[in-house]
Each structure stands twice: as structure tokens, then as C-alpha cells.
Amino acid sequence: MKKELNADDIVNWWLEKYHKTNLDKVKELHPEWMDGKHSREFYDTYAVTQAQHDEWYDWVVRTLAKQHRISLKASKRWFIWPYQNLAPTVKK
Numbered sequence: 001m002k003k004e005l006n007a008d009d010i011v012n013w014w015l016e017k018y019h020k021t022n023l024d025k026v027k028e029l030h031p032e033w034m035d036g037k038h039s040r041e042f043y044d045t046y047a048v049t050q051a052q053h054d055e056w057y058d059w060v061v062r063t064l065a066k067q068h069r070i071s072l073k074a075s076k077r078w079f080i081w082p083y084q085n086l087a088p089t090v091k092k
Contacts (some may be wrong), residue, residue, distance in 0.1 A: 004067055005063060005064065008023055010060055010082070010086045011086055013056060013060070014046075014052070014053075014056045014088045015046060017052075017056075018046075018048050018052050018088075019046050021046075026042065026046075030042075043088065043089040044089055046088060046089075047088060047089040047091045048088045048089070048090060048091065049090065050091075053087070053088055053090050056088065057083075057087070060079065060086075061075045061076050061079055062075070064078070064079060
């Protein structure tokens with residue numbers, strides 16, 4: 001049985017693809033960020049382009065739809081809340 005996506009998997013997807021890193025490496029580089037008060041710094045440091053964001057979003061909603069055997073529309077609706085904490089910042 002395939003492992004279901006969790007929050008770390010979703011964040012690591014865009015970190016690995018666009019920044020060649022992952023959450024474990026970020027924690028090693030910036031241990032001070034682990035107190036929960038530096039999320040803005042994290043997201044600003046590892047920002048992505050709009051096209052990269054869109055690619056990530058498409059991947060995550062399609063993967064969740066497949067895993068949970070739900071429609072793409074239902075997946076997008078469900079992902080509204082986790083999106084707030086897991087989406088990368090888009091560069092201006």
C-alpha cells in the first residue's frame with residue numbers, strides 16, 4: 001500500500017524540486033527557526049515563481065484526489081485549509 005501524503009511530504013516536494021533542499025536540511029541550517037516564530041522568514045527564503053507554485057498546486061491536488069479516490073473538484077475544496085500552511089510564497 002502506498003504511503004499517504006503528509007504535510008512534510010507536501011512541503012518537501014517544492015523545497016526539493018525548486019531549492020534542492022528539504023525540511024531536514026533547513027532545520028540543520030536554521031535551528032533557530034524551529035521555535036515557530038520564523039515561518040515568514042522560511043517562506044520568504046524559499047519562495048517560488050507563480051509557474052512553480054501552479055505546478056506544485058496541480059501536483060498536490062491531483063495526488064490527493066488519486067489517493068483518496070475523490071474528484072479533482074473535491075480535492076481542491078478539501079485542500080483549501082491545509083493550503084494556508086503548506087503553500088510556498090510566490091516571488092513578486
